Amino acid sequence: MIRAMWHGLMAAILLTPPSLAAGDYPERPVRLVVPFVAGGSIDRVARLLAERIQAKLGQPVVVDNRTGATGNIGTQAVVAAPPDGHTLLMQTSALAISPWLSRLPFDVEADLVPVTRIARTPYALVVRKSLPVESFEAFVAYAAAHPGKLTCSSYGVGSPPHLALELIKQAASVEIVHAPYRSFSQAVPSLVSGQLDCSIDTPTNVQPQVETGVVRVLGVTAAEPFFLFPSATPMASRYPGTEVEGFQLLFAAKGTPPAIVGRVRAEFARVLRDPEVEKQLRAMGFVPVGDDPRSAAEGFEKDYARFGRLIKERGIRAE
Known part of the structure; x- marks a missing residue:
């Protein structure tokens, strides 16, 4: 039922030219x-884009940091x-x-209605420098030969x-x-001491430790190479269906007119194609996306369903 509602809205958005039915949006x-x-x-990322989007829309775009409850308070404010x-x-x-x-x-x-995916990044698998593996394939073989002996951190259960x-x-x-840690920086001493064997985190978080030789990067959680670590194995190319990419997504409240959703998406897509914006996003470790609402919705639905299955199958529960 929900999927049908989303797809119906996406069809309306795609069939309505952004210049039509949006009226005087934005009026404030x-x-x-x-x-x-x-x-x-x-x-x-939000501030980088807001500065440029307001020139396209003709109205100020104000970033409102509405924090609390792991993002739920701000999300509820939009709902x-x-x-x-x-x-x-x-x-x-x-x-x-x-x-x-x-x-x-x-x-x-x-x-919520997906408008567009703003940017994406995979995650990087790094190992302590004393672990006797030099490749992702060797890491998997080592794990198979030593079941339950390797310990790997992330920044939280269910992350x-x-x-x-x-x-x-x-x-x-x-x-x-x-082994959940609050951040990669807190995991580094454990990687150095050998208490931890590996960690999975964002590429920009692990990059300084990779460059100084504290850890080695073996893979990225994608199907294709990632520009920050081009020699790291795309792990989903070895094990299809295991890709996990972090997306930044733009949403509007349910009931937002399709023409307005289309206008917002069109303006964000234009800004994301700006070479200077792409340069700054890549400096933060992101690849710009700017896809249409249907693609954004389908990607979100796919992740929602497969992550739900995985959480149930593996018995993962929030701390």
Whole structure:
């Protein structure tokens, strides 16, 4: 039922030219809600884009850091806002995971409309330098030969890197212990001491330690090479279906007129094609996307369904 509703809306958006039926939108400043603290990666991306989008829309675009409850407070603010396109949400692909781990005050698929995926990045698998493996294939072979002896960190139970680890464990039939840490920086001393054997985190988080030789990067959680670590194995090319990419997505409230959704997406897509914007996004470790609402919705639905299955199959529960 929900999928049919989303697809019906997507068809309406794609069939309506952005110049039609949007009226005088926007009639006042647009609020871009970021449900995370200022200074983080999603906040920096939002501010980079807001500065340029407001020139396209002819109205100020104000970034509103509405934090709390792991992003739920800001998301709820958009769900409760008038569905007129003047309140938008920048969220991450973790929104496809959180409904499976805790009860939310909103229904992701019923209350929000995907506008576009802003940017994407895979996650990187790194190992301590003393671990006797030099490739992803050797890592899998070592894990198979030493079941339950390797310990790998992520930045939390149910996080995208944790699910990436579970997908690899499932696909390769290996047993690796998961150890949640609050951040990669907190995991580094354990990697140096040998208490941890590996970690999965964002490429920009691990890059300084890779460059100084503290850890080695063996793979990325994608099907294709990633520009920051071009020699790292795309792990999903060895085990299809295990790709996990972090997306930054733009949402509007359910009921937002399709023409307005189309206009917003068109303007964001134009900005994301700007060479300077692409350069700055890549410096943050992201690849710009800017896809249409149907593609964004289908990608989100796919992740929502497969992450839900994985969480149930592996018995993952929030801490």
